[in-house]
Amino acid sequence: MAVVAEGPAGANDxxxxxxWDPRAQRLIGVVAATTTxxxxxxxxxxxxxxxxxxxxxxxxxxxxxxxxxxxxASAFDAPSRRLFLLAGHDDPASGDVAFDLATIDVDSASVxxxxxxxxxxxxxxxxxxxxxxx
Amino acid sequence: MAPSPPPPPSPxxxxxxxxxxxxxxxxxxxxxxxxxxxxxxxxxxxxAHSTLFGEGDLVALDGARGLLYYxxxxxxxxxxVALNTSDGGEVCSAxxxxxxxxxxxxxxxxxxxxATDTLVLSGLVAIVANGSAPSxxxxxxxxxxxxxxxxxxxxxxAAAFVPTLHSSSLDADGQRLFVTLATxxxxxxxxVVDLSPPRRARAGWPSSPRALPAQTTRY
Numbered sequence: 001m002a003v004v005a006e007g008p009a010g011a012n013d014x015x016x017x018x019x020w021d022p023r024a025q026r027l028i029g030v031v032a033a034t035t036t037x038x039x040x041x042x043x044x045x046x047x048x049x050x051x052x053x054x055x056x057x058x059x060x061x062x063x064x065x066x067x068x069x070x071x072x073a074s075a076f077d078a079p080s081r082r083l084f085l086l087a088g089h090d091d092p093a094s095g096d097v098a099f100d101l102a103t104i105d106v107d108s109a110s111v112x113x114x115x116x117x118x119x120x121x122x123x124x125x126x127x128x129x130x131x132x133x134x
Numbered sequence: 135m136a137p138s139p140p141p142p143p144s145p146x147x148x149x150x151x152x153x154x155x156x157x158x159x160x161x162x163x164x165x166x167x168x169x170x171x172x173x174x175x176x177x178x179x180x181x182a183h184s185t186l187f188g189e190g191d192l193v194a195l196d197g198a199r200g201l202l203y204y205x206x207x208x209x210x211x212x213x214x215v216a217l218n219t220s221d222g223g224e225v226c227s228a229x230x231x232x233x234x235x236x237x238x239x240x241x242x243x244x245x246x247x248x249a250t251d252t253l254v255l256s257g258l259v260a261i262v263a264n265g266s267a268p269s270x271x272x273x274x275x276x277x278x279x280x281x282x283x284x285x286x287x288x289x290x291x292a293a294a295f296v297p298t299l300h301s302s303s304l305d306a307d308g309q310r311l312f313v314t315l316a317t318x319x320x321x322x323x324x325x326v327v328d329l330s331p332p333r334r335a336r337a338g339w340p341s342s343p344r345a346l347p348a349q350t351t352r353y
Binding site for chain 1: 150153155158159164165171172173174175176178188189194202299300301302303304306307312314324
């Protein structure tokens with residue numbers, strides 16, 4: 001086992017949901033920042049080189065939640081450059097979560113569509129979808 | 135004259151999404167789900183499957199064969215299940231030699247490797263000899279529409295701690311497996327596992343994820 005030194009901790013060198021982008025030769029993923037969502041990327045070659053975080057455009061103002069353990073329930077379709085994830089609004093008063101099925105264009109770092117996720121699974125359930133694959 | 139409506143998205147613009155949804159509780163059961171990313175429509179296809187699933191990325195699609203695999207838990211231990219994507223039926227299930235630590239799927243990975251037409255599993259080894267350091271094991275099986283048998287292809291360390299938030303990805307062309315790791319009680323990282331022959335594994339950790347939330351994450 002070879003060991004590459006760990007980089008400094010910080011918000012910019014974080015990737016919680018991993019997707020390999022074969023075109024860019026980087027790991028990518030959506031990360032929750034203080035007030036918005038960011039697309040993070042890492043070149044895992046050598047010691048690892050982090051890209052500058054890119055704030056996602058088109059994020060609805062009321063989103064405050066990522067589904068699936070910080071977007072680990074997500075899927076990346078490399079040919080179409082689309083990353084799919086669950087994001088939405090978590091009402092702290094009621095505890096109800098209303099998720100959208102979000103599509104991210106990873107090249108422009110933008111939310112291109114986010115229709116509400118239809119209830120699926122247990123009756124009336126908005127958070128029963130536990131994985132995505134494409 | 136009113137402008138023409140935009141053309142419907144092509145399949146390439148809107149690939150069909152699959153998912154797994156909790157369809158019953160007490161006991162929990164899961165169902166194959168088809169999703170339309172343009173409308174948000176979601177529908178469960180086929181029956182309910184009793185192998186438990188832990189929310190996350192332990193799913194792998196073999197699109198050519200129309201199979202969605204998921205790695206979960208059953209009374210047999212860590213269990214791999216294959217579902218037919220056209221009818222949601224269970225094609226196979228098999229116990230795999232991965233250790234379970236508290237939560238379904240914790241520390242485990244599942245990938246479909248299109249470059250070698252194999253399934254790749256990794257996770258904590260099932261049995262650790264007295265005095266030896268814990269490790270991760272990596273297994274492969276031919277993707278012939280079944281659930282194994284898996285062969286051990288290598289191992290890597292950084293297994294004394296496991297991140298509560300776990301994910302992975304596979305670089306099929308480069309034969310690299312990327313996994314989230316915990317390098318101590320409080321430090322997390324990304325491991326880069328070399329899957330190419332000769333069968334050796336290495337791991338580095340250029341990452342330091344923050345606090346590790348569970349379920350829905352508020353930000």
